[in-house]
Amino acid sequence: NGVEALKMDDTPRARSKNLDVLAEFEKAETKNAANFVVIGHVDAGKSTLMGRLLYDLKVVDQRTIDRYKREAEKMGKSSFALAWVLDQGSEERARGVTIDIATNKFETAKTAFTILDAPGHRDFIPNMIAGASQADFAVLVIDASTGSFESGLKGQTKEHALLVRSMGVQRIITAINKLDTVSWSQERFDEIRTQISSFLTTAGFLAKNLAFIPCSGLHGDFIARRSTEEAAKWYTGPTLVEELDNSEPVHRALTKPLRLTISDVFRGGIQNPLSISGRIEAGSLQNGDALLIQPASQKCFIKALEIDNAAVDWAVAGQNVVIHLSGIEEQYVKVGDVVSSPASPIRNVKELVCKVLAFEVLVPMSVEVIRGRLSVAGRIVGILGVLDKGTGEVVGGKKKVRVVKPGQLARVKVELERGVPLEAPGRVVLRSGGETVAAGLLE
Ligand code: GDP
Numbered sequence: 001n002g003v004e005a006l007k008m009d010d011t012p013r014a015r016s017k018n019l020d021v022l023a024e025f026e027k028a029e030t031k032n033a034a035n036f037v038v039i040g041h042v043d044a045g046k047s048t049l050m051g052r053l054l055y056d057l058k059v060v061d062q063r064t065i066d067r068y069k070r071e072a073e074k075m076g077k078s079s080f081a082l083a084w085v086l087d088q089g090s091e092e093r094a095r096g097v098t099i100d101i102a103t104n105k106f107e108t109a110k111t112a113f114t115i116l117d118a119p120g121h122r123d124f125i126p127n128m129i130a131g132a133s134q135a136d137f138a139v140l141v142i143d144a145s146t147g148s149f150e151s152g153l154k155g156q157t158k159e160h161a162l163l164v165r166s167m168g169v170q171r172i173i174t175a176i177n178k179l180d181t182v183s184w185s186q187e188r189f190d191e192i193r194t195q196i197s198s199f200l201t202t203a204g205f206l207a208k209n210l211a212f213i214p215c216s217g218l219h220g221d222f223i224a225r226r227s228t229e230e231a232a233k234w235y236t237g238p239t240l241v242e243e244l245d246n247s248e249p250v251h252r253a254l255t256k257p258l259r260l261t262i263s264d265v266f267r268g269g270i271q272n273p274l275s276i277s278g279r280i281e282a283g284s285l286q287n288g289d290a291l292l293i294q295p296a297s298q299k300c301f302i303k304a305l306e307i308d309n310a311a312v313d314w315a316v317a318g319q320n321v322v323i324h325l326s327g328i329e330e331q332y333v334k335v336g337d338v339v340s341s342p343a344s345p346i347r348n349v350k351e352l353v354c355k356v357l358a359f360e361v362l363v364p365m366s367v368e369v370i371r372g373r374l375s376v377a378g379r380i381v382g383i384l385g386v387l388d389k390g391t392g393e394v395v396g397g398k399k400k401v402r403v404v405k406p407g408q409l410a411r412v413k414v415e416l417e418r419g420v421p422l423e424a425p426g427r428v429v430l431r432s433g434g435e436t437v438a439a440g441l442l443e
Helices: 021-028 046-056 062-074 090-095 122-132 148-166 186-202 240-246
Strands: 032-039 103-107 111-116 137-143 172-177 210-214 259-261 264-267 274-282 284-286 290-294 298-307 310-312 314-316 320-326 338-340 348-358 366-371 374-387 409-421 427-432 435-442
Touching: 021 284, 021 314, 032 046, 032 122, 032 148, 046 103, 046 240, 111 240, 122 148, 122 435, 137 148, 137 186, 148 186, 148 348, 148 435, 172 186, 172 240, 186 210, 210 240, 284 298, 298 314, 348 427, 366 409, 366 435
Parallel strands: 032 111, 032 137, 137 172, 172 210
Antiparallel strands: 103 111, 259 274, 259 338, 264 274, 274 320, 284 314, 290 298, 290 338, 298 310, 298 320, 348 409, 348 435, 366 374, 366 427, 374 409, 427 435
16 A cells, blocks of 8 residues: 555655755745636526636737637627637537636736636536536636526526535635626625525535625626726626635645646656656655655656746646656556655555535445546445535434435445545545446545
């Protein structure tokens, strides 16, 4: 379980500068980094709103927008131009829906954001889960136009909110969108805010982690600028961008033990070392450090580091790095493997307990456990209880539960076919027969 590797030779293979990485990080004044996922009912205006945000922050230029407008007009869907900023595949455009998780980046004064876009279509829930598993917070988009809010609530709004909650997302910024369609009615805004707020708090979100912004993604009111509409004068709170930037710095797990899930393995560079890349989830690293690769329990060393194609001496949680390795053979390094430090290793487990939201009926059954890019076959061997969605407490006392119904939150025990590096509070997804059957957190 990783401990054998500690007995291996650990003479450093590369020169270490022995830096105090945390002090270096403070000095560098690196921007705070945050990922968020966009959720809400189909047609709530998610793509349009994010397109507007990127456009107003000058991430996309006028020429691109003009080109999209012309293409959209040709198809008779001129209002879609902004939405296309996010989904640039022509096939998606022709169908008028967003499919993949398009990743988009933008920066405000204080923070570098990554949008993990989530489409609203029912079939695309697996993509949203992939986004939610990396999200620091969520932006929930609500269509305020007459009747739409109500049908959205019956649709995906609640489902998405419960899903991100079950995956450990704690903060939601709600964009009450399309207020232009109801003449910027404050009454409508208040009504929706009250309902969403009560739903979210019942679902276990704390009131202090909720914010509500009235806006129009289509016209750009209260996204990156204030509204020029007379009827919108009543709103004096922050714009969406201000609210994003006001957020407390996302807690970077800098002082925690090193954890990185490998997202790519390749050979590159002049001396052709074995190289890996991934986002550092916790901790920090520097040139010369010893690393432990799990589940193979193999030790190796950092020969060189790169961020954005530039050589660096160190890297910290939140950053995407390329690590050139020495002292290890290719067969021990795979996508989905976890890198830690031999001093505080992640251990391989063959059994886990997790708290999941069920999308399908759960009984003792075969499942595939997925955490990011790691995937392992296993079996639900026990249902330890159905839980209250708000409090997380077991409901129904000690009575034995045999079945979890769709929509229920439950604690389940899973046995795995092989030992893999998994630990709390990792976010996991359970799949069966090609379908996502549950998603939640390791305990
Ligand atoms: P998504 O499915 O949530 O990504 O929604 P889209 O961004 O594709 O928008 C769905 C429809 O709503 C499109 O026709 C948009 O032009 C329209 N729409 C989006 N935002 C607004 C808005 O703020 N006001 C108005 N009036 N229409 C909007």
